[in-house]
Amino acid sequence: MKEYKVIQPKLGFRNRFQNFEDLLNQYAREGWTVNFIGQGWTSVVFERDKNR
Secondary structure, eight states: OEEEEEEOOOOOSTTHHHHHHHHHHHHHHTTOEEEEEOGGGSOEEEEEESOO
């Protein structure tokens, strides 16, 4: 079974790409994988196995 998490990243204007990369890496360390990225990075949907 899968579980999902939807976030609305707040990246700021400075170092926007680096902040987005850091955010993705942070969730990847927790076992999340990116399922969908909304246009303009307005939302990101992550998924992972619930019984990990």
